[in-house]
Amino acid sequence: MQRIKLLAMASVLTVALSVSVSAGNADLVKEGEKIFNTKKIGNCLACHAVNGKKINNPGNLGPKLQGLSAWPEQALYDKVYDPYATNPISAMPPFGKNGVLDDHQIKAVVAYLKTIN
Numbered sequence: 622m623q624r625i626k627l628l629a630m631a632s633v634l635t636v637a638l639s640v641s642v643s644a645g646n647a648d649l650v651k652e653g654e655k656i657f658n659t660k661k662i663g664n665c666l667a668c669h670a671v672n673g674k675k676i677n678n679p680g681n682l683g684p685k686l687q688g689l690s691a692w693p694e695q696a697l698y699d700k701v702y703d704p705y706a707t708n709p710i711s712a713m714p715p716f717g718k719n720g721v722l723d724d725h726q727i728k729a730v731v732a733y734l735k736t737i738n
């Protein structure tokens with residue numbers, strides 16, 4: 622009897638945990654999207670259109686972003702942190718290295734980038 626109660630409790634806990642993790646992720650995606658589209662913060666839209674998303678008047682100095690859901694999170698983080706690490710002649714500013722975005726903000730942007738197919 623005791624065992625069954627414990628098992629029931631454990632499964633309730635697991636469900637609660639996974640719900641709160643995905644809700645947290647949705648918030649992070651929203652935050653990242655805002656950073657992406659806000660001139661005074663990330664201003665990513667100044668150079669990038671985004672496949673499948675309506676972006677208000679995007680610039681085209683950078684490529685249209687697509688297929689990013691397939692990139693590992695770390696690769697996206699590194700790209701935003703410092704594009705020169707993988708592309709020494711990149712025209713993209715190093716948002717992490719130059720301190721424009723902090724660690725949390727880059728993680729939020731990465732969560733948003735992971736939603737781009």
Ligand code: HEC
Pocket residue numbers: 657663664665666667668669682683684686687689697700701704708711712713714716730734
């Ligand atoms: C001044 C223009 C500019 C801004 C602002 C800019 N980028 Fe870029 N971005 C580029 C250019 C140019 C490239 C292509 C060269 C390269 O990969 O480094 C690029 C490449 C990328 C790539 C790789 C795309 C691919 O398919 O290889 C990602 C991801 C990316 N940018 C995300 C961002 C995010 C997120 C922001 C905002 C935090 C941002 N960029 C802001 C110019 C910009």
